Amino acid sequence: MAKKIAMFTGGGDCPGLNPVIRAITRKGLQLGYEIIGVRNGWKGMIDRDTIALDRDAVAGIVHRGGTILGTSRTNPRKIEGAVDKIFRNFKDLGLEALIAIGGDDTLGVAHDLFTKGLNTIGVPKTIDNDLAGTDYTFGFDTAVNIAMEAIDRLHTTAESHQRVLVVEIMGRHAGWIALHAGMAGGADYILVPEFSIDLNEVARTIRKRHETGTTFSIIAVAEGFKIAGKDITSTQELDAFGHVRLGGIGEQVANTLEKITGYETRHVVLGHTQRGGSPTAFDRVLGTRLGLKAVELIHQGQFGKMVALRGTQIVALDIDTVTKPKLVTQSLYDEAKVFFG
Numbered sequence: 001m002a003k004k005i006a007m008f009t010g011g012g013d014c015p016g017l018n019p020v021i022r023a024i025t026r027k028g029l030q031l032g033y034e035i036i037g038v039r040n041g042w043k044g045m046i047d048r049d050t051i052a053l054d055r056d057a058v059a060g061i062v063h064r065g066g067t068i069l070g071t072s073r074t075n076p077r078k079i080e081g082a083v084d085k086i087f088r089n090f091k092d093l094g095l096e097a098l099i100a101i102g103g104d105d106t107l108g109v110a111h112d113l114f115t116k117g118l119n120t121i122g123v124p125k126t127i128d129n130d131l132a133g134t135d136y137t138f139g140f141d142t143a144v145n146i147a148m149e150a151i152d153r154l155h156t157t158a159e160s161h162q163r164v165l166v167v168e169i170m171g172r173h174a175g176w177i178a179l180h181a182g183m184a185g186g187a188d189y190i191l192v193p194e195f196s197i198d199l200n201e202v203a204r205t206i207r208k209r210h211e212t213g214t215t216f217s218i219i220a221v222a223e224g225f226k227i228a229g230k231d232i233t234s235t236q237e238l239d240a241f242g243h244v245r246l247g248g249i250g251e252q253v254a255n256t257l258e259k260i261t262g263y264e265t266r267h268v269v270l271g272h273t274q275r276g277g278s279p280t281a282f283d284r285v286l287g288t289r290l291g292l293k294a295v296e297l298i299h300q301g302q303f304g305k306m307v308a309l310r311g312t313q314i315v316a317l318d319i320d321t322v323t324k325p326k327l328v329t330q331s332l333y334d335e336a337k338v339f340f341g
Contacts (some may be wrong), residue, residue, distance in 0.1 A: 002034040005298060006050065006090075007099040009067040010041030010074070010106035014125050015279035016138030016287035017067040020101055022058040023291030029055065031299055036093065041102070042109060043074040046082045048089045062284055065277045076109055083113065090118060097298045101125050104322045107306060111320040114304040121294050122306030122319040127275050130174035133321035134308035138287040143170065143274040144180045150270055151185030151218060158216040164206055164257060164265040168250030170274050171222035174327050177274065179336055182220035189217070189340050191253065193224035194328045199253065203260040205341045210263065221253050289314045 005028050009017050021037070028035045035053040038044035051057070051069075061068055076082035090098060100110035101123040110120040124131045129140035147169050158165045167187070169178040175192020182190035188209065189202050206217045227249070250267035258265035279287070286309060293307040293314040306319040 002032055003096040004034045004036055004094050005097055005099065005295065006036040006038050006045075006093065006095050007069070007101060008038035008041050008044055009069050009071045009125070010100060010102035011071060011125070012073075012103070012127075012275060013066045013071055014127055014139035014275055015065045015142035015277065016283035017069075017071075017101060017125065018058075018061040018064045019279065019284045019287035020123055020125075020138070020291040020294075021053070021068060022062055023288040024099060024295055025053045025058045026055065027292045027295040031295065033096070033295075033298075036095070037069045038098075040070040041072040041074050041106065042076050042082075042086070043072045044070075045086045045089055045098070046074070046076060046079065048085075048093070050093065062288075063278050065275075065279060073105070075105070077112070083116070086113065087116075087118060095119070097121055097303060099123060099294050099298075103128075104131060104325070107319055107322045111304070111323070114319060119298075119303040120319065121297055121303060122322070123290050123294050124306055124308060124322055127177065128171055128174055129176040130171075130326050131322045132324040132326045133306070133317045135311065136286065136309055138279070138283040138290065139275065140176065141282040141286075142277070142280045143177050144184065145280055146274050146277070147177055147181035147220075147270055148185040150268070150273075151181060151187055151220065154218060154268060155186070155216075158218060161264070162215040164217045164219065164254070164261070164263050166219045166221060166250050166254040166257070166265065166267040168267060168269045168271075169220055169222055170270070172224045173325050175222040175224070176328060178220045178222040179328055179332065183336050183339065185218070185220070186339070187218045187220040189219045190333075190336050191219065191221040191225045192328055192333065193222055193226065195330075195333055196226065199227070199256050200260060202253075203257055206257065206261050206263065208341060210261075219253065219257070221249055223249055225249050225253075227252060227256075 254267035
C-alpha cells in the first residue's frame with residue numbers, strides 16, 4: 001500500500017500556491033506516494049475535509065492564482081480539542097507526513113505540532129517577503145509587479161492633474177513590496193514600517209519638487225507604516241492569530257500631506273489586487289522548486305523542516321526559522337532614499 005502525503009494552504013492566498021500544489025503532487029506520485037489535498041488550511045485537518053490529488057487534478061493550474069485547495073486563518077491552538085483532532089485525523093488517514101504551505105502563523109503551528117510528534121514539512125508563503133531564512137517567498141514578485149504597474153499608471157493622472165498621489169501597498173510588519181515597487185515605479189517617497197519618518201519631512205520633499213517645476217508626486221506607503229508610533233487600523237477586532245486589521249494609512253498620510261502642503265492629494269488603496277491573479281514566471285518556478293524539495297525531504301525522512309531559497313539553491317532549514325521576521329535593512333532603505341524627491 002502506497003504511503004500518503006497530505007498538504008494544505010493556510011493564511012492569505014498568494015500567487016504561486018498552485019504551482020507548489022502541482023509540484024508536490026507530481027513529485028509525490030513519481031516517488032510512489034498517494035497525495036491528499038486538505039481543504040481550507042488547518043480547518044480542513046480539524047474537520048478531515050480532504051480530496052485525492054492526481055495528475056488530472058493538478059493539470060492546468062500552474063498559471064492560476066489563488067489555491068485550488070482553499071485557505072483559512074484557522075488557529076488550532078485557539079480551538080478546544082482541535083490539536084487532538086489533527087493528530088487523530090493524521091493517524092486515521094494513514095499519513096506519512098503533512099506539508100503546511102503558509103506564512104509564519106501557519107508554519108508556527110506546524111512547528112509546534114512537530115515538537116509534539118507530528119511529521120510536518122513547511123513551505124514558506126507570503127507576498128510580503130518577510131519570512132526569515134529564505135531570500136524570497138513566492139508571491140512577492142507578482143505583488144511587486146502589480147504594485148509597480150499601478151504606480152506607473154498613477155504617474156500619468158498625477159501629472160495631468162498636478163496632484164500628489166499616495167499609494168497604499170500591502171506590508172504589515174515589513175515594507176518589502178512598497179520598497180521594491182516604489183523603487184521600480186519611480187515613487188518620490190517610500191514609507192515603510194521599519195523606519196519612522198516625520199510627514200513634515202515628506203511634505204518638504206513635495207514642496208521642493210513643486211518649487212523646482214515638478215508639480216506632482218507619488219508617495220508609496222506600506223499599510224504597516226506607523227504614525228506617532230501607532231498602527232492605523234480599520235477595526236480593533238483581532239484575527240485568529242491575534243493580528244489587528246490594518247487599513248487607512250494611505251488616507252491618513254494623504255490628508256496630512258494636503259493639510260501641510262496645501263497641494264491637492266488623493267490616496268489609492270491597492271489592497272487584495274496585489275495578491276490576486278496569475279503568478280509571474282519567477283513565482284511559478286520558485287513555487288515549483290519549493291514543492292519538489294518538500295517531497296524530497298519527506299522521502300529522506302527529514303521532518304520538522306521548511307524549504308527555502310538561498311542564493312539559487314533550495315535548501316532545508318528548521319521550520320521554526322520563520323518565527324523571526326525579515327525586515328528591510330537600513331542599507332537597502334538608504335539606497336531607495338537616493339531617489340526621494
